[in-house]
Amino acid sequence: MNRRRFITTAGTTFTVALAGCTSDGTADNDNTVKQATDTSSTQAQTGTTEATTTQPSAELNLNTSSIISGEDGSKWVYARLRNPSSVTHSGGRVNYTVSDESGSVVDSIEGYIHMIPAETTWDYYQMVLGDRREDAATVSPSIIDDENERLGAEELDNVTVTQSTFSKDFQTMTEITGKVRNDGSEKSIALVGLIYTEDGRLRGSVKTSLSELEKGEERGFRAAIVGQWTPKNKPDDLPTEYEIHAFESSIYSPF
Numbered sequence: 001m002n003r004r005r006f007i008t009t010a011g012t013t014f015t016v017a018l019a020g021c022t023s024d025g026t027a028d029n030d031n032t033v034k035q036a037t038d039t040s041s042t043q044a045q046t047g048t049t050e051a052t053t054t055q056p057s058a059e060l061n062l063n064t065s066s067i068i069s070g071e072d073g074s075k076w077v078y079a080r081l082r083n084p085s086s087v088t089h090s091g092g093r094v095n096y097t098v099s100d101e102s103g104s105v106v107d108s109i110e111g112y113i114h115m116i117p118a119e120t121t122w123d124y125y126q127m128v129l130g131d132r133r134e135d136a137a138t139v140s141p142s143i144i145d146d147e148n149e150r151l152g153a154e155e156l157d158n159v160t161v162t163q164s165t166f167s168k169d170f171q172t173m174t175e176i177t178g179k180v181r182n183d184g185s186e187k188s189i190a191l192v193g194l195i196y197t198e199d200g201r202l203r204g205s206v207k208t209s210l211s212e213l214e215k216g217e218e219r220g221f222r223a224a225i226v227g228q229w230t231p232k233n234k235p236d237d238l239p240t241e242y243e244i245h246a247f248e249s250s251i252y253s254p255f
Contacts, residue, residue, distance in 0.1 A: 059085060060092050063121065065141045067098065067128070071233035075128040075136040077109055081143075083116040091115050095144050098128050100135040107133065110144075114192045114205040115245070122202045123237065127229055158184030159246035161191075162218060166242050168195075175224040176206055176242060182213045189213055190249035193223050195239040203230075203239040209249045 065079040077096045083089045093112040099105050107130045113122050128136045164178030176193040193206045206223035213219055230238045 059083075060089060060116070060143060062094065062141055062143060065096065065139050067136050067139055068231070070127075070231040073134070074231070075133055076231050077111075077124070077126045077128060077139050079111070079124045079139075079141055080121050081113075081116070081124065082121040083118060086118050088118055089116040092122075093144050094124075095142050096126070097140045097142075098136045099138050099140070100132065101137045103138075104135075106130060106136050113202075114207045115194070116202065117194070120202050122204070123197075124204070125230055125234070125237070127231075154247070156184060156186060156189065156246040156248065158182070159189055161244050161246075164242075164244065166193075166195075166240075168239055173224055173226050174204065174206055174239070175222065176244070177220070177222045179218055179220050180210065180213075180246070181218040182215055185215060186248050187211065187213050188249040190247045191221055191223060192245045192247070193242050194245070196241045196243075197237055198240045199236075200241075201237070203237070211249070 061082045061084055063080040063082050065077065068076050068078050070076060075098075077098060079094065079096065081092055081094060091112065091114045093110060096109040096111065097105060098107040098109065107128050109126050109128070111124050111126055113124075116122055127133075160181045160183065162179045162181050164176060167173070167175045167177075174195060180189070180191065182189065189210045191208050191210070195203050195205060197203060204225070206225050208221055208223035210219060210221060
C-alpha cells in the first residue's frame with residue numbers, strides 16, 4: 001500500500017496523503033481512490049470445450065478474542081477477524097458476549113467493519129461498559145453477518161478525492177473529512193475509509209454516501225464513527241493512516 005503520513009497539529013490529528021497526493025494534503029487527479037483486489041469470473045472457449053473459473057468466496061475467520069486490561073483499570077475486548085481469501089469481503093459483524101468468572105453476562109458488544117481486503121486481518125478493540133464492567137473475565141464471540149460474500153460492487157475509477165484529513169482520539173471518534181469530485185455518470189456514491197496502524201494493520205472503517213453528485217461537481221464529505229477505540233496503553237495500535245474507496249451507493253450496502 002502506498003500511503004504517506006504527516007502530522008498537522010500536536011495531539012492525535014493527522015493528515016494522510018493518499019497515493020498520488022502532494023505533501024500539502026491535496027490529491028492529484030489520478031490514483032486517489034484505492035482499488036480493491038478482486039477476481040472476476042472468466043470464461044474461455046477452445047473448440048467445443050468451455051472452461052469456467054469460479055469466483056472464490058471470502059470466508060471470514062475469527063482468529064482470537066480475549067479480555068485485556070487498560071492502564072486505568074478498564075477492561076477491553078480484543079479480537080482479530082481475518083479474510084484469508086484472495087478477494088475483498090463485503091463486510092462483517094461480530095457479537096461479543098462478555099462474562100464474569102462464573103459465566104454471568106456482563107456486557108454484549110457488537111463490532112462491524114464495512115469491508116476487509118483480501119488476505120487482511122482486522123484488529124478490533126472495544127471497551128467493556130456497564131455497571132459490572134470491572135468483573136469482565138471472558139468473551140464469547142460469534143460472527144453474525146458473514147455470508148462468505150466477495151465484494152460485489154465495482155469500485156468507481158472516475159471519482160477523485162481531492163482533499164482529505166483524518167482525525168482520531170483514543171476513546172472518542174474516528175473521522176475522515178475532505179472533498180470529492182465526480183468525473184463519471186454515477187450520481188450516488190458511497191465512500192468507505194479503511195483505517196490502519198502505522199505498520200499497516202487494519203483497525204476499522206468509516207462510511208458515508210453522497211447523492212445527486214453531478215458529473216464535474218466537487219463536494220465536501222464527512223465519514224465518522226463513535227467508539228472505534230484504542231486502549232491508552234496500546235499506542236502502537238492507534239490508527240494513523242487510511243485509504244478511501246468509492247462505490248455506487250445503490251449497489252454497495254453491507255449493512
